[in-house]
Amino acid sequence: MKTKNIWMCIGYHITWNYFQGDIFGFLVSGNSTDSIYNIKVISPNLINGGSFGPEGGLVVTVLLVVSVLLVYKFIPNRESAEVTF
DSSP, rough: OOSSHHHHHHHHHHHHHHIIIIIIIOTTTOOOOSSSSSOOOOOOOOOTGGGGGGGGGHHHHHHHHHHHHHHHSSOOOOSSSOOOO
16 A cells, blocks of 8 residues: 555565475465474464464564564555655
């Protein structure tokens, strides 16, 4: 909404799912993928997201809120941004 463009959100989402599933081996929305590393959750709970994966846990929720606040603070509004070609 701040930049009036959805490409940053699309990039974040694709990158998140790729690294979470294909690189680190975590569940992505409850689905397992082939990955470089194999992860086994020893104690599924609310903090680590359990069987849904890290995106369902409190740790990732806090990280996402912090990243949204940082983007809001440091990315200028589209109206105030000077466009040069």
